[in-house]
Amino acid sequence: MKRIMTLIGAMLLGVAALAQESIGLDKPIESPVINADGTVTFRYKSESATSVQLTGDFLPTTKVETPYGTFDQPGVAELQKGANGVWEYTTPDAVAPEFYNYNFIVDGDKALDLSNVFVNRDIANLTSVLLVPGGQADLYTVQDVPHGTVSKVWYHSGIAGMNRRLTVYTPASYNGKKKLPVLYVLHGIGGDEDAWVTQGRACQILDNLIADGKAVPMIVVFTNGNISQEAAPLENSTGYTRPTTALPNTMDGKFEQSFPEIVNFIDSHYRTIAKKQSRAICGLSMGGWHTLYISVNYPKMFNYSGMFSAAVGVHDLPSSPIYEDLDGKLADYFAAKPALLWIGCGNTDFLYKNNADFRAKLDAEGYPYTYRESDGGHIWRNWRIYLSEFLPLLFR
Amino acid sequence: MKRIMTLIGAMLLGVAALAQESIGLDKPIESPVINADGTVTFRYKSESATSVQLTGDFLPTTKVETPYGTFDQPGVAELQKGANGVWEYTTPDAVAPEFYNYNFIVDGDKALDLSNVFVNRDIANLTSVLLVPGGQADLYTVQDVPHGTVSKVWYHSGIAGMNRRLTVYTPASYNGKKKLPVLYVLHGIGGDEDAWVTQGRACQILDNLIADGKAVPMIVVFTNGNISQEAAPLENSTGYTRPTTALPNTMDGKFEQSFPEIVNFIDSHYRTIAKKQSRAICGLSMGGWHTLYISVNYPKMFNYSGMFSAAVGVHDLPSSPIYEDLDGKLADYFAAKPALLWIGCGNTDFLYKNNADFRAKLDAEGYPYTYRESDGGHIWRNWRIYLSEFLPLLFR
Numbered sequence: 086m087k088r089i090m091t092l093i094g095a096m097l098l099g100v101a102a103l104a105q106e107s108i109g110l111d112k113p114i115e116s117p118v119i120n121a122d123g124t125v126t127f128r129y130k131s132e133s134a135t136s137v138q139l140t141g142d143f144l145p146t147t148k149v150e151t152p153y154g155t156f157d158q159p160g161v162a163e164l165q166k167g168a169n170g171v172w173e174y175t176t177p178d179a180v181a182p183e184f185y186n187y188n189f190i191v192d193g194d195k196a197l198d199l200s201n202v203f204v205n206r207d208i209a210n211l212t213s214v215l216l217v218p219g220g221q222a223d224l225y226t227v228q229d230v231p232h233g234t235v236s237k238v239w240y241h242s243g244i245a246g247m248n249r250r251l252t253v254y255t256p257a258s259y260n261g262k263k264k265l266p267v268l269y270v271l272h273g274i275g276g277d278e279d280a281w282v283t284q285g286r287a288c289q290i291l292d293n294l295i296a297d298g299k300a301v302p303m304i305v306v307f308t309n310g311n312i313s314q315e316a317a318p319l320e321n322s323t324g325y326t327r328p329t330t331a332l333p334n335t336m337d338g339k340f341e342q343s344f345p346e347i348v349n350f351i352d353s354h355y356r357t358i359a360k361k362q363s364r365a366i367c368g369l370s371m372g373g374w375h376t377l378y379i380s381v382n383y384p385k386m387f388n389y390s391g392m393f394s395a396a397v398g399v400h401d402l403p404s405s406p407i408y409e410d411l412d413g414k415l416a417d418y419f420a421a422k423p424a425l426l427w428i429g430c431g432n433t434d435f436l437y438k439n440n441a442d443f444r445a446k447l448d449a450e451g452y453p454y455t456y457r458e459s460d461g462g463h464i465w466r467n468w469r470i471y472l473s474e475f476l477p478l479l480f481r
Numbered sequence: 482m483k484r485i486m487t488l489i490g491a492m493l494l495g496v497a498a499l500a501q502e503s504i505g506l507d508k509p510i511e512s513p514v515i516n517a518d519g520t521v522t523f524r525y526k527s528e529s530a531t532s533v534q535l536t537g538d539f540l541p542t543t544k545v546e547t548p549y550g551t552f553d554q555p556g557v558a559e560l561q562k563g564a565n566g567v568w569e570y571t572t573p574d575a576v577a578p579e580f581y582n583y584n585f586i587v588d589g590d591k592a593l594d595l596s597n598v599f600v601n602r603d604i605a606n607l608t609s610v611l612l613v614p615g616g617q618a619d620l621y622t623v624q625d626v627p628h629g630t631v632s633k634v635w636y637h638s639g640i641a642g643m644n645r646r647l648t649v650y651t652p653a654s655y656n657g658k659k660k661l662p663v664l665y666v667l668h669g670i671g672g673d674e675d676a677w678v679t680q681g682r683a684c685q686i687l688d689n690l691i692a693d694g695k696a697v698p699m700i701v702v703f704t705n706g707n708i709s710q711e712a713a714p715l716e717n718s719t720g721y722t723r724p725t726t727a728l729p730n731t732m733d734g735k736f737e738q739s740f741p742e743i744v745n746f747i748d749s750h751y752r753t754i755a756k757k758q759s760r761a762i763c764g765l766s767m768g769g770w771h772t773l774y775i776s777v778n779y780p781k782m783f784n785y786s787g788m789f790s791a792a793v794g795v796h797d798l799p800s801s802p803i804y805e806d807l808d809g810k811l812a813d814y815f816a817a818k819p820a821l822l823w824i825g826c827g828n829t830d831f832l833y834k835n836n837a838d839f840r841a842k843l844d845a846e847g848y849p850y851t852y853r854e855s856d857g858g859h860i861w862r863n864w865r866i867y868l869s870e871f872l873p874l875l876f877r
Contacts, residue, residue, distance in 0.1 A: 130590055131587075131588065131590050132588060132589060132590070133529070133530065133531060133587075133588035133589070134529065134588075135529055170590075191527075191529075192527065192528060192529035192530075193528060193529075194526055194527050194528070194566075195595055196592060196595070197593055197595065197607070199591055199592070199593070199607060202602050202605055202606070202607060202714060202715075203714075203715060204600065204602075204607060206598050206600075209598055210598070211593070211595060211598060211600060226718075227712075227715075227716055227717060227718045228718050229644075229718040230718075231635070231644070232635040232644060232646075234632050234633065234634045234635070235632065235633045236630050236631065236632035236633075237630065237631045237632075238630045239627070239628040239630070239653070247625075248625075248627070248628060250628075257635070261657065316623075318598060318599075319598075319599060319623075320623055321623060322622075322623045322624050322625040322626075
């Protein structure tokens with residue numbers, strides 16, 4: 086036994102020294118720690134910093150005035166320096182169950198929590214994440230239930246002229262025999278085909294709701310709505326280079342126009358029920374806008390549509406047949422009697438008025454829809470809630 | 482057009498302020514930058530730091546003496562502070578094509594490159610990564626070729642008493658009709674079912690070799706060899722908690738013992754050619770050890786075995802029938818006439834002598850094998866090379 090321990094010791098040391106296969110030896114502190122009383126302690130090691138702060142969406146927000154309106158901004162807490170250069174902060178109260186993002190600010194500059202391997206990428210930024218289980222947030226945890234398969238799948242888009250990547254969830258019961266309905270889930274600006282899986286915890290929500298009988302087994306397809314992009318930044322043949330903010334052709338109608346290519350691909354590669362009654366679509370923000378225009382341009386395609394904090398009410402659109410004659414298309418869409426148009430919006434969302442105006446337009450024509458208003462703004466917390474409430478309504 | 486730009490501006494601002502869907506606004510500097518002459522510039526922003534250094538496996542190594550032997554350790558370079566607190570370092574020479582790991586050291590403490598969203602996790606550590614294309618490293622890039630599907634799939638292990646996660650690669654030509662051969666690929670200590678996909682770039686290597694006709698289309702299964710673990714740290718039902726170095730039951734024979742469960746699962750869920758002639762297995766370090774003991778304990782299962790920097794020659798093993806009578810099992814294994822036993826090792830690997838001793842044992846019995854010795858030590862650079870050389874030999 087001694088020799089094997091020596092060997093393992095040598096492997097640990099060897100690989101750590103080479104920075105090629107490291108296993109935790111350079112992590113002297115624990116952070117974050119959920120304490121027994123529900124408070125959370127954050128730690129950051131720096132001998133030389135003069136200030137270490139924490140910002141995260143579990144801290145009380147402050148109001149920020151901008152040319153575009155008033156926004157909630159996460160608060161900032163000060164860490165105190167202790168022995169050995171370890172800075173520490175413990176929340177005064179228990180932190181409510183939720184999936185949170187946070188980072189440190191070291192002498193004014195952003196830093197990740199390197200004691201925490203749980204990091205999410207939002208297209209060009211990294212953020213440390215913290216999942217406090219309990220209540221609604223239990224849906225976001227990996228539980229001891231049957232797990233679906235999550236696949237990165239490529240399809241060819243003739244309209245985009247390239248191969249493009251999708252994330253596809255097939256439930257644990259998918260066996261290549263029984264046909265299943267399909268939900269398409271769209272991200273917002275700044276996202277890609279990874280966003281709902283990482284920030285949205287969508288596959289955990291699906292596993293848990295399906296295991297609990299609250300949602301029917303379904304195939305779920307997470308698309309990439311940046312039509313000029315093959316895939317998430319790491320996965321493009323155009324180079325392993327730094328992504329930028331600029332995503333041309335993200336909102337020019339081409340993605341909506343190309344959507345039937347995706348539906349055809351899924352119907353021809355998976356055991357789907359390839360008809361309107363068994364198709365749903367939803368999206369957040371830009372993806373809510375995409376959802377609207379895809380739904381009304383192809384009124385025979387989707388029976389259920391969910392608009393989450395949707396970027397509706399943008400009138401001066403780029404020229405595209407997709408965006409023309411919304412009123413006429415809405416008439417056709419509702420004439421085809423969709424089972425559900427579901428609209429969710431936070432009561433402090435900067436798109437609240439846009440959504441209220443859109444609902445007024447529907448009301449004026451007597452078009453049916455379901456409306457869900459939640460606390461808070463244009464944030465993932467709401468989108469996770471909306472998805473978990475939308476899923477049980479589908480394919481019943 | 483003006484209104485849509487305002488809306489997009491508001492969305493950018495709103496989401497950045499909320500740290501919920503950020504798109505690059507907090508990244509004032511570019512790092513790393515591959516310059517036209519092939520040198521690479523790294524930048525880190527800190528107004529207050531007194532020292533910013535860079536370490537990475539592209540820097541000249543230094544020798545480090547340890548109780549376990551002499552190891553190569555990546556060198557350290559000093560960044561120079563410029564205007565606005567931006568520290569900078571440019572390599573003196575062009576950086577050779579390769580997939581590299583690096584991080585900064587700010588006043589003695591590790592920091593990631595936050596201008597670089599390309600971060601890999603090795604079980605409990607994060608590292609910034611840089612891919613310099615060209616030559617062998619072109620195999621590691623996403624090219625404009627047909628891409629396989631990469632899936633996270635769960636199977637039930639009766640021996641482990643839990644559901645466990647696999648990564649499964651199916652090539653672009655996999656259509657659920659034609660049966661394909663299967664390669665099983667095993668990680669080292671410190672890794673999990675993600676390691677070969679992230680640090681190993683295995684799916685890019687597969688896409689590129691298959692597209693080029695240098696490897697035959699095959700299904701590839703990346704297992705999790707930590708038998709007491711359901712999945713990579715983020716994906717366990719035991720909690721969304723910090724992983725530790727301790728992985729009990731990683732080397733006690735139980736993983737090897739349970740391996741037929743994985744093969745049976747794959748054969749019953751994919752269109753495989755379910756016979757020895759069409760099965761291969763390989764692994765690095767601990768996974769090379771697993772490969773050896775799986776191959777010899779189930780001599781009718783695999784026709785091709787690859788041991789990459791394998792942890793062979795560890796004699797005082799935990800008590801398990803898996804590890805008993807290696808000599809007798811080797812005789813049975815070679816009597817069953819495997820098509821290939823492939824052994825690769827770096828000439829400065831700390832396991833070099835263990836592998837030389839193992840080869841001497843094979844030589845003494847006249848057992849056939851193929852040996853590949855490369856420069857360098859116990860590092861991913863070698864394992865990527867070994868995989869890319871092993872794949873073309875399979876299923877011909």
